[in-house]
Amino acid sequence: MPSSLHSVNPPSRTVASVSRRRLLGGVAVGAAGLALGGRVFGSGIASASPGGSIGAQTYDAVVVGGGLSGLAAAKTIAEGGRSVLVLEARERAGGRVHNISTPKLGVTLDAGAEFIGPTQTHIAALAKEYGVASLPTYNAGDSIYWNSGRRATMPSALGLPIDPASPEAALALSQLELEPLLGFPVGEPWKHRDAAYLDSVTWQQWLESRTMSPTARMLLSLASSAALSVEAHELSALYFFNYVASAGDEANPGSLIRLLSTAGGAQERLFVGGAALIPLRIANELGERVVYNAPVRSIGWTDEVATVESDAGTVRAKKVVVAMSPAISGGIDYRQRLTSARVGLHAGYRMGAISKFAAVYREPFWRAKGLSGQVIGNGDPIDVCFENYAEGNHVLMGFISADSMRRLDQASEEQITAECTQNFVDYFGPEANDHVDHGIFKWDLEPWSQGGPVAVSRPGTLTRYGTALRAPVGPVHWAGTETSDYWTGYMDGAVRSGQRAAKEVLDAR
Template sequence: MTGVSRRRLLGTGALTAAGAVVAAASAPSAAASPASPAAPAAPQETADVVVVGAGLSGLTAARDLVAAGRSVVVLEARERPGGRVYGLPLGDGTTSEGGAEFIGPTQDRIAALARDMGVATFTTYNTGKNVYYRNGQRSLYATDGILGAVPPDWGVVDLEVALLKLGEMVKQVPVGRPWEAAKAEEWDSQTFHTWSRSNSLSSGARFLMDEFCSSTLSVRSRDVSLLYLLHYAAAAGNETTPGTIDRLINTKGGAQESRFVGGSQEVPVRLAQRLGDIIRYNAPVRSITAEDGGVTVVADGITVTAKRVVVAMSPAIAGKIDYSPGLPASRAQLMQRYPMGSIAKFVAVYDTPFWRADGLTGQAVADSGAIDATFDNSPPDGSRGILMGFINQTNIRKLDAASPDAVRAAGLDSLGKLFGDTARNPVRTAIQRWDNETWSGGGPVGIAPPGVLSDYGPALRAPCGPIHWAGTETSDYWTGYMDGAVRSGERVAKEVHAAL
């Protein structure tokens, strides 16, 4: 199926000009701390708001707060903006999307941001047949038939029945408040694995449901709450169009429909350029102290005092910061209970997109090998061929001790089985492992095991005094996606502005 991409199973305020933004940026504080003879004290600054994290959520929050006339300092741990959106260097001066890549219908807020930044989209290559590799057999299938993206496995009827049931359950989950679903307790007391085994008999259906989970969340179906997964699908829409599983998994008409010209990283990079020097890079925040009606935020090399702070990242990574006084238990424990998936992107570059001549989309799903889903990541003009393979969940952890050569060999072996021997001889390869990234801890998104949403869910967004929370995990629509990150930044900026 095509798309069983990572995302496909079986398949404000107006920006001000850069100059205005910089003018509204933080002002150096008059109250610098006394110099220590041993080590010079870190510079101290003041601002209305500190934003921690220059991913899409933090950048969007900063944009809207600045536009509302607030002074803002953004502290970013890495040397670059974008967080989970990253142009992976290919070693020849070009990049390929190493993190977030696709955009689809109803993802209105990332679409609006990209338009504002002058970043165009193009349609994901999707002409021809998909490859399905299962039980040692390679088969090809079209995605424009009655089954759509679903591969022609023996379990397909079984699967369709299960997906219909799931679809009905998705409709019963309130977007942004899954813990309020009438059956929240029942659905949050089991994993997706438990449910899929109780609601299917064939190994084909079970494999495809597991693959849906792997390619969408990069976790195994036994890792994630059924309620979380239902909400993920309910959130795959907007205020006028209800979310569906199909929209999560499809390329055409779904979350994988389009890509950004020049790569998705163009969006945060251009926004960061507009925000200018209010962003401080290489400034990992170590502690946040709430006192005297405000906050003191201590990062490497800089301390900022402010009225409010926005922590714009996944709950698990927010949990690495030291909070004083301690946070309410519901928030503190939520951050211990919202793990990231394990994901890597393996990229192989060829002189031409040779699979197109073979009538293939470049999309594949496999039950064995390092890579379980692939896409055609070639540039819009097809001037060279790029195959991208997701190495998900246990597959990437199995490579923990492997040498770079062994990882490359494992990736190419997968691509060779799926696309033929030509795929074994790329011009170059590259890999981006997210579970090794200190400031991401995995990807694509934080997930909730059973019990977490119903007991701790409201703490995802609830401010803790002057501390506010953003990040795609806090979004109502398109949580887990770039669109959710932008929505969360827009929501938190309104929240903070109103509180100031």
């Protein structure tokens, strides 16, 4: 485990080993192999045991990866009346959507994805279906804008992190909304009218080619680290514009305002009990269809059948859905050669670098100061902060991203806690020293994610190889939030991608 925290409700070999305290509402988990439609919700533990059992049958589909996209794919395939098996490398479901508990008080925290906002209808539908409620992210009072040691406040109702002392920043943001995003081909950025140019430069180079103040340029550079956990020089400008354009749906164009805002934006609400309840409950319902501790090592195929070799055994299937980031799905040995475009795609993507630090307080002292608990800026290590809700406790959660995260990858928990607490003191005052518990999760050191929150592409990748992002290769189909058209990098994008890949499987003859 990459931190001192313990996973909340990790899958267990027998349901009886789950403590009564962890059972939600005192409801016990039903029998293994629970049929879809007959729901029993307990701790969120999938009823299949780690390692599971893989039968000799040939499945209609095998899904590689039990994250939100893989589970959405498996659920859709099962509901379509087809046989399906999910092979998950970890001992838990959820992938980059994961709950952890603090070491002292056992407070449940979102270690990974947590927010939901307008136009994210696919994850919202699953939350409703599985009885996971949400509540508004606290957004009253002033938010903090931090620029190289200078602290400024701005009304949280503004929606965008605009330095009140820098009108140029507002102008730069307006220009960003109006230029390449106009008529953007969402999900197919290689079709953009200026794709060749935008994919030949980094996001930083694009910014440097524009006439704007240093403050405005810093703010727009921050958009990549805050949202993607990479520095502006690490990703293609075309990728970034597609990412912004994807922050909407078929009826609502994506925008930077929706991407970065709280009220009316991607951070508008969070899930009660943690976002991981959604994938855990899907896995619980799929039952023995989910096998844990089963990293897939190779995939081969003939005209008739695919063979998937995992640490839990070998299984045969008519179709395979690889529900993994393109930055890491290339680690599988594909016995039949992938297309050159797919190989180039794997090489051209990289994961962001991210960790989350959360401090638990008895009282929300920042509210008494008229502060929302939200921060954005170039602080180190925490550059973005929100107030979180956790079982009646008051929490400040900060993101550690990009270069700051890489600097701290091998740092001790004590060092990270000290540096992050000092950030909170700088932002909110000396009362921030008085947290009663805390949590840390380093996604960079999580072997089956290798970072987060999303994989980004280097210059030249999308225009050369982008068409391979969703194109099947033989019986192999591709899912994962990176393959979504809308809300790539978010839970909604993960669900969309899984449902799309499942439809491909169901529609195949």
